[in-house]
Amino acid sequence: MNSEINRGETLLNQKKSAFLDASLYALIFLLLGFIVFFYFLSFVPITGESMENTMYDKQYCLVLRKCFDVERGDIVTIDTANNGEKEHLIVKRVVGTAGDKLVFMVSQDKKFVDLYRCNADGSYFQKIYEPYIKERMKASSPVYSTVNLLPHDENLTSININDPDNTYMLSQLSDYIITVNPNCVYFLGDNRNISRDSRYYGMRTLNKVTAKVLCVL
Structure with a gap:
């Protein structure tokens, strides 16, 4: 028992x-x-329409705040405040990283703008295919504060910077090229025609990139 x-x-x-x-x-x-x-993680509210149609006003996104690399195409939060100013965070898409060369080219009828990029390790300016933007960039948009628009043939999809036959074209490009500085990013909103981004603020250093968007809720 x-x-x-x-x-x-x-x-x-x-x-x-x-x-x-x-x-x-x-x-x-x-x-x-x-x-x-x-x-590591946080919820960030979306305010405004500058990232439509990827994300909308009053939505939230889940972001990673630590230990992330910044790559082309990433959506990130960026502090656009200058030294001594109060933090001002915006949500934008990275279109250029250190060493990349960017050119905004306006169509011959001066109505639309296309973005061309030569990657830091590349030899071609390529028209960037951007299915995520809300609509094609318009030359009439008032957001090009820091950008010169180069007239071009919009059927031009790439430019080989090592081809001697492109010498004249490259000489034209030289005054319009935006070269992303070391340790910096160039960023744009997906709703290009109303977005205040690097065309207004200029590029920002990586320490101003505060988080990487993981998903929209």
């Missing part, structure tokens, strides 16, 4: 111990989850 009672107590103690162990592990994972979330 006593042996049966002892076995019952042993089983009960084992179950209690297993329950306590599971509870402890659950608590540890929960605490780690909170630490990871509040240290």
